[in-house]
Amino acid sequence: MGNLADCSATSWVYLDPDQIRRELEAAFPGVRAWLGDYTGHWWALVNDRLVEADTPRLLADKVREVLAVQRAAPPIRRARRPRQVTPPSRPARVRPKRRRHVLLGGWR
Template sequence: MHDEHNAAAGPFPAWLDHDPEQVQAALARRFPGVPSWHGEWTGSWWSMVGDRLLEAACPATLADMIQTALSATRPPPSRPDPPA
């Protein structure tokens, strides 16, 4: 029995079918103000969150990393002052 996909790697992710510019635009819509780009030479996906440079092998991982970085940089919600 011949399997078209490497069992370890699994099928190719859906994002491979999309133009990097379309993926970049989707990341920009999801994370306004957070620059993201695809490195033509590295093949990696990159983003800047504050002073942090993030690198990922695929856009889905980069989106997860951006979300985590944004959550870590947000100040905790303010609590109302206790009644006097």
């Protein structure tokens, strides 16, 4: 970032925004940068974070901070939930058949 490193806090205003954007994206591969049309602020999309700054130099500093934090932080591992064991399903309750008692040897 030759131009950005040499420019003062306000001299970046006289540089081409497309050139600054290209320099930012070249300095930080995978980062998308742009100058907001309505806000006049510089923006960058760093992985899944949106970063905003007043000047390109501040934006570069903030992008470095975000990348340093993301590299240093170990990935968050969520605790596994214990598997819920469902009891075996029972068939509908069936009444046992009635047994008929047969008297052997006749009636009494």
